[in-house]
Amino acid sequence: MNAEPRILRTQAEDTLALEFAAARTRLPGSPSVAAAREVAFADFQKAGLPHRRTEPWRYTDLRALLRTVPPLVSERAELPAIVDPLAGLDRARLVVVDGAYRPELSDLSGIDGVTVRPLAELLREGDERIGREIATLDDAVVSLNAALMTGGVAIDVPAGAKIARAIEIAHVTTGLLQTHTRNLVTIGADASARILETHVGPADSAYQANIVTEATVGDRAKVIWAKLQLEGAAAVHLGTFSVSIGEETEFDHLTLMTGASISRSQTFLAFAGENARAGLFGATMVRGKQHADIALTVDHAVPNCASRELFKAVMDERSEGVFQGRINVRPAAQKTDGRMMTQGLLLSEDASFFVKPELEIFADDVQCAHGATSGEIDEDILFYLLSRGISRPEAETLLVTAFLAEAIEGLGDEAIGDAFEAIARDWLANRGQEAK
Amino acid sequence: MVAVQETVDQVRQIDVDQYKYGFVTDIETELAPKGLSEDIVRFISAKKNEPEWMLEWRLDAYRRWLTMTEPTWSRVHYPKIDFEDLHYYAAPKSTAGPKSLDEVDPELLATYEKLGIPLREREILAGVEGAGSRVAVDAVFDSVSVVTTFKDELKKAGVIFCSISEAIREYPEIVKKYLGSVVPVTDNFYATLNSAVFSDGSFVYVPEGVRCPMELSTYFRINERNTGQFERTLIIAEKGAYVSYLEGCTAPMRDENQLHAAVVELIALDDAEIKYSTVQNWYPGDKEGKGGIYNFVTKRGDCRGDRSKISWTQVETGSAITWKYPSCILRGDDSQGEFYSIAVSNGYQQVDSGTKMLHLGKNTKSRIISKGIAAGRSDNTYRGLVSAHRKASGARNFTNCDSLLIGDQCGAHTVPYIESKNASAVFEHEATTSKIADDQLFYCLQRGLSSEEAVALIVNGFVKDVIQQLPMEFAVEAQKLISISLEGSVG
Numbered sequence: 059m060n061a062e063p064r065i066l067r068t069q070a071e072d073t074l075a076l077e078f079a080a081a082r083t084r085l086p087g088s089p090s091v092a093a094a095r096e097v098a099f100a101d102f103q104k105a106g107l108p109h110r111r112t113e114p115w116r117y118t119d120l121r122a123l124l125r126t127v128p129p130l131v132s133e134r135a136e137l138p139a140i141v142d143p144l145a146g147l148d149r150a151r152l153v154v155v156d157g158a159y160r161p162e163l164s165d166l167s168g169i170d171g172v173t174v175r176p177l178a179e180l181l182r183e184g185d186e187r188i189g190r191e192i193a194t195l196d197d198a199v200v201s202l203n204a205a206l207m208t209g210g211v212a213i214d215v216p217a218g219a220k221i222a223r224a225i226e227i228a229h230v231t232t233g234l235l236q237t238h239t240r241n242l243v244t245i246g247a248d249a250s251a252r253i254l255e256t257h258v259g260p261a262d263s264a265y266q267a268n269i270v271t272e273a274t275v276g277d278r279a280k281v282i283w284a285k286l287q288l289e290g291a292a293a294v295h296l297g298t299f300s301v302s303i304g305e306e307t308e309f310d311h312l313t314l315m316t317g318a319s320i321s322r323s324q325t326f327l328a329f330a331g332e333n334a335r336a337g338l339f340g341a342t343m344v345r346g347k348q349h350a351d352i353a354l355t356v357d358h359a360v361p362n363c364a365s366r367e368l369f370k371a372v373m374d375e376r377s378e379g380v381f382q383g384r385i386n387v388r389p390a391a392q393k394t395d396g397r398m399m400t401q402g403l404l405l406s407e408d409a410s411f412f413v414k415p416e417l418e419i420f421a422d423d424v425q426c427a428h429g430a431t432s433g434e435i436d437e438d439i440l441f442y443l444l445s446r447g448i449s450r451p452e453a454e455t456l457l458v459t460a461f462l463a464e465a466i467e468g469l470g471d472e473a474i475g476d477a478f479e480a481i482a483r484d485w486l487a488n489r490g491q492e493a494k
Numbered sequence: 495m496v497a498v499q500e501t502v503d504q505v506r507q508i509d510v511d512q513y514k515y516g517f518v519t520d521i522e523t524e525l526a527p528k529g530l531s532e533d534i535v536r537f538i539s540a541k542k543n544e545p546e547w548m549l550e551w552r553l554d555a556y557r558r559w560l561t562m563t564e565p566t567w568s569r570v571h572y573p574k575i576d577f578e579d580l581h582y583y584a585a586p587k588s589t590a591g592p593k594s595l596d597e598v599d600p601e602l603l604a605t606y607e608k609l610g611i612p613l614r615e616r617e618i619l620a621g622v623e624g625a626g627s628r629v630a631v632d633a634v635f636d637s638v639s640v641v642t643t644f645k646d647e648l649k650k651a652g653v654i655f656c657s658i659s660e661a662i663r664e665y666p667e668i669v670k671k672y673l674g675s676v677v678p679v680t681d682n683f684y685a686t687l688n689s690a691v692f693s694d695g696s697f698v699y700v701p702e703g704v705r706c707p708m709e710l711s712t713y714f715r716i717n718e719r720n721t722g723q724f725e726r727t728l729i730i731a732e733k734g735a736y737v738s739y740l741e742g743c744t745a746p747m748r749d750e751n752q753l754h755a756a757v758v759e760l761i762a763l764d765d766a767e768i769k770y771s772t773v774q775n776w777y778p779g780d781k782e783g784k785g786g787i788y789n790f791v792t793k794r795g796d797c798r799g800d801r802s803k804i805s806w807t808q809v810e811t812g813s814a815i816t817w818k819y820p821s822c823i824l825r826g827d828d829s830q831g832e833f834y835s836i837a838v839s840n841g842y843q844q845v846d847s848g849t850k851m852l853h854l855g856k857n858t859k860s861r862i863i864s865k866g867i868a869a870g871r872s873d874n875t876y877r878g879l880v881s882a883h884r885k886a887s888g889a890r891n892f893t894n895c896d897s898l899l900i901g902d903q904c905g906a907h908t909v910p911y912i913e914s915k916n917a918s919a920v921f922e923h924e925a926t927t928s929k930i931a932d933d934q935l936f937y938c939l940q941r942g943l944s945s946e947e948a949v950a951l952i953v954n955g956f957v958k959d960v961i962q963q964l965p966m967e968f969a970v971e972a973q974k975l976i977s978i979s980l981e982g983s984v985g
Contacts, residue, residue: 113567389902404917408884413912415923422899422929430923432914 070124071106077130077236078205085208088184098204105198114197117380117412118322118351124294128234128265131156131208135232137163138260143288147477149224149254156230157237158209168223172251173214177240180212187242191272191300195326199296203270207240210269213253217246217276224252224474231259231267231293239269247276247304252471255285257317259293264319266294277304277331282471284478289317291346297323305331312469314478315350316343316485324353329363329391339468340369341478343485344377351380356398358391361421367398370465372458373409374489384416385428391421398428403435403461405454405489455486526583532556535690538583542659542694545666555679555689562683568846569875569907570815572788575753582691582724651707653737654699658726661697668699672730676759676796676823684755684817685792692726692757700735700766709965711740725756731766733799738769740968752777754813755790764799764826769807771968772820775975776812783842783871786814793820794850797829797858805832806849807963809972814843819877821850824858824889831860834963838976839872839904848878848909853889853919864895865957867976868904875907882919889919897927898956900949 067075078099085095107124108115135156152174153163159176166174180188192200211227231237245251259265267289275281281303289295295318303309313323327336336356344350356365371379385396402411415428435457443453462482466475526537535556539549564575648655654665661669679689700706731737754776760768770793779786789812795804806820822831833849851860860880868874874897882889897906908925930952938948954961957976961969 392902402914404914407917409917410913410915412914413910413923415908415910415925417897417908417925417927418905419897419899419907419927420905422902422904424899425926425928427924427926428908429925430910430912431921432912433920434917 068107068121068124070127071103073127074202075103077127081130081206085206086178087181090184091181091188094189095205098201102198102201102205105201108198112198114353114382115322116382116414117378118320118349120199123320123349124266128236130206131158131235131237134158137230138232143258143286143481144226144254144256144477147224147473149226151226151228152211152213153228153230154210154239154241156232156235157207157239159211169221169225171216171219172221172225173216175212176209177207177212177242178209180242181207181209185212185242187244187274188240188272191274191302192270192298195298195300197298197324199268199322200270200298203238203240203268203298206238206268207270208238210239210241212242213244215245215249215251217248219246219249219251221249221251224254226254226256227271229255229257229267229269231263231265231289233260234263234265236266237268239267241269241271243271243273245273245275245279245281248278249276250280252282252474253284254474255283257285257287257289257295257297259290261290262292263290264292264294265290266296268296270298271300273299273301275301275303275307275309278306279304280308282310282469282474284312284469284471284474285314285323286478286481287313287315287317287321287323288481289321291317291319293318295321295323297321298326299324300326302328302330303334303336305333307331307334309334310337310339310469310471312339312341312466312474312478313352314341314466314481315352316481318348318350320349322351322353326355326357327365328357329360329365332360332362334363336363336365337468337470338365338367339465340371340381341462341465341482342369342371342379343462343482344372344379345374345489346377347375348377349380350378351382354381354383356383356385356396358385358387358394358396361390361392361394363391364395365397366468367400368465368468369400370403370462371401371411372403372405372462373411374405376406376408378410378412380412382414382416383428384418385426387417387419387421387424387426389420392423394421394424394426396424396426400428400430401461402432403458404432405434405458451489455483455489458486459483525581528581529578530556530580530582530691534582538691538693541583542662544659544662547666547670548662551674551679552690555686556691558680559683559686559690562686564683568817568877569873570817570844570846572815572844575788577687580753583693647707652701652704653706654697655710656697658692658695658697658728661728665697665699668730669697669728672759672761673728674759676761676794677757677792682792684790685757688724688726688755688757688792692724695726695728695756697727698729698737698739700731700737702732703734704732705735706737709738709740711742723752723754723756727756727758729759729768729770730761731763731768731802733763734765735763736767738771738965740771740965742773742775742968742971753788753790756792758791758793758820760795760804762795762797762799762802762804762829765801766799767803767805768795769805769965770795770820771964772806772808772810773968773972773975774808774810774812774816777814778812778841778843779814781841783814786843787812788815789813789818790815791818793818794823795821795831796823797826797831797855799829800826800855801828802826803830803832805834805963807834807960808836808847809960809964809968809975810835810837810845810847811975816843816845816847818847819849821852822860823852823854824860824886825854827855828857829855830858832963833860833862833864834960835864836867836957836960836972836976837865837874837876838867838869839874840870841872842870843872845873846875846877848876850879851881851891853880853882853886853891855886857888858886859890860892862891862893862895863959865960866895866897866906867900867953867956868897868906869900871903873905873907875909876925877909879911879913880921880923881911881913882916882921884915886916887918889916889921891919891921891923893921893923895925896956897925898953899927899929
């Protein structure tokens with residue numbers, strides 16, 4: 059039954075209402091932004107936190123999971139010493155601390171031509187691009203971000219620019235806070251860029267990071283985008299990425315999730331021009347009592363586009379992995395080619411994997427397929443390795459690495475792929491120990 | 495490609511009004527007043543001479559139903575049903591208990607004849623020995639079992655095959671033990687409604703170690719204007735028993751939408767096997783999408799015993815709206831569940847169908863093969879759940895759902911849920927959606943087939959995996975139905 063007895067508000071929802079009421083006047087933005095915040099918060103209040111009956115959030119019941127919410131950011135924090143997980147990878151770094159872009163901590167060398175501005179500035183100007191890519195998303199967590207967003211970074215890669223150096227947006231949370239970051243990335247026609255998105259924070263703090271990144275990719279652009287979610291072990295990570303890509307673009311996106319206690323990474327990709335190709339990949343590694351949810355919507359709104367999706371998840375101990383993916387093919391989108399694959403590997407008797415790969419098709423001349431598998435390490439393959447003198451842990455590491463590598467390498471960027479694979483190997487090396 | 499264009503054109507022109515089985519039989523019927531209340535529930539129960547406990551069971555369900563709201567999660571759209579504007583009971587007047595076919599209203603028999611129901615395999619029904627195929631038919635005309643054949647022979651084998659009303663009177667102990675044990679009274683809106691007002695249905699009990707000597711068959715038919723039909727079927731296979739049950743449906747043409755909310759419960763104990771096959775061809779509505787049957791069905795099988803097996807096979811070509819998920823609860827260790835489905839939608843039909851395989855026991859296996867064909871302006875959704883419980887070690891599932899789109903105004907959707915809570919459970923799911931490949935068509939045309947023949951051939955090949963699972967008696971009819979449903983596009 060789907061009666062929605064939404065009578066009682068949860069404590070978390072009540073706290074959010076109080077916090078919004080207290081913060082609304084000091085949140086940055088033009089009058090139009092302020093008005094939009096009110097609308098967004100009303101939307102949020104109407105829907106409440108996503109729960110079991112909110113179909114896209116079916117397996118991540120925030121109403122039950124978020125008992126309390128930490129306070130909003132009120133003062134500027136010093137950047138804590140956090141180990142750089144991608145040390146050795148050459149890239150420019152744009153540092154966003156507690157939801158605000160910090161130029162003084164950032165390194166913009168080697169990306170000449172790219173404009174980087176604090177999003178708060180654009181909010182004050184009432185830049186119309188803010189909110190455009192998420193306008194059609196009916197999602198309470200996104201509404202909450204729209205109501206409470208404090209800043210983030212706006213990146214403009216001009217048309218035709220070929221930026222070889224990777225650009226990292228480094229999100230750092232410093233303590234027991236609730237952060238609402240908004241990023242805006244515009245990549246011009248014929249440009250090429252490599253974007254990295256990292257998320258880190260203190261290991262022992264139950265902070266909640268809500269990050270919404272909007273991106274627009276122009277015609278014939280080539281983009282590599284990789285997200286690394288390495289939040290602290292007690293954290294809640296709610297990441298939303300919404301992108302529309304133009305004609306003949308090539309867009310590859312990888313999400314690696316291994317941090318946080320509760321994490322949700324949702325990607326919405328819309329094809330805005332014909333003959334474009336998108337590759338969407340994911341690798342999730344969780345253990346302990348972690349819960350990691352990847353949600354994906356690929357909207358084939360125009361004809362002649364192709365998308366490939368490959369998502370791998372490894373669950374150890376008592377963790378839960380979730381994948382909800384949907385390929386929409388609109389009536390006009392003839393000659394669409396969409397293929398989605400998701401695979402779960404359960405390393406422990408107590409782990410769980412929930413999958414919902416959906417196809418929603420309204421055009422006839424299409425090729426769409428999806429596949430899903432769930433299981434444990436194949437005993438036969440393991441036996442083969444053991445019989446050749448490889449120890450069991452070593453053999454398992456080998457097989458799990460190979461399992462994840464397929465998704466990581468799908469991105470097609472060697473340097474980023476190597477760095478991400480190293481993180482996967484680290485994770486495996488720590489198997490059997492307490493969740494970090 | 496030209497042939498494809500032709501196909502598309504033809505599909506557009508499909509005259510759904512040609513519905514072959516649309517006619518109304520004029521038989522006097524006894525109707526309960528419109529609407530639903532405790533009095534109506536009492537009326538139905540009294541009409542069926544039910545014992546007190548059954549009435550209480552119904553009333554309890556009715557009170558629960560009042561607190562429930564209609565589900566809206568499925569991908570079907572229809573105007574709100576006014577549950578107060580329906581008759582909840584209609585019985586043909588000639589049901590004083592015919593002992594032989596001669597006592598049955600000839601008009602009724604003529605209806606079946608038009609439908610081509612094997613009921614009128616006269617020799618068999620008259621008891622002539624050695625006459626062809628052996629199919630026992632429990633024909634349900636609107637809501638009351640009119641005639642039950644083969645009863646005597648089944649009795650010899652110890653098999654009970656009768657209407658559920660009769661079973662409630664004659665075998666209350668068995669009914670009490672199993673009714674509502676698979677689909678609880680409060681399971682869902684329509685199941686609860688059914689529990690309150692079910693009019694009739696079939697009851698099968700196969701005792702321990704008995705292999706039912708023949709295929710059992712029921713033909714459902716909705717006849718009286720504006721009567722919701724609420725069938726209730728209960729099949730129990732004791733240890734080591736086997737039964738194959740066939741259910742086929744056609745309904746006459748109607749202007750107003752008719753509601754059908756059936757509940758089917760299957761129970762298989764240790765080593766038992768139940769095979770349940772359905773051909774559903776109710777009136778799908780006219781070419782403007784007006785009228786047609788609303789088919790909201792709850793079908794569930796419980797593999798209660800170890801090594802038991804339940805197999806669902808369905809061919810769904812009719813109904814304006816189909817909302818149906820025949821499921822298996824794989825409770826016993828080493829039990830097996832199967833679901834084979836062909837769902838054809840055309841015109842403005844909406845199909846939201848699939849299955850649930852709930853793996854609870856160890857080494858349980860399930861297999862799902864679903865073929866959806868969407869044409870015209872229809873929507874065809876596969877919605878399924880495969881889940882492994884913590885203790886379901888060694889569970890195994892294979893799912894394959896393929897969709898075929900004919901025409902560019904229809905939609906095909908796949909919504910599978912896969913939930914694994916056990917590492918040794920191995921689940922595989924694959925789904926594809928495509929149109930008829932140009933190269934396949936070309937290959938057929940090149941060998942001298944017309945484009946219509948080619949499409950028919952390819953569609954038949956597409957559904958072959960499922961057709962093969964049907965009992966012989968049904969396979970032929972099913973293929974015929976698929977061609978009727980796609981008439982114009984598949985010659």
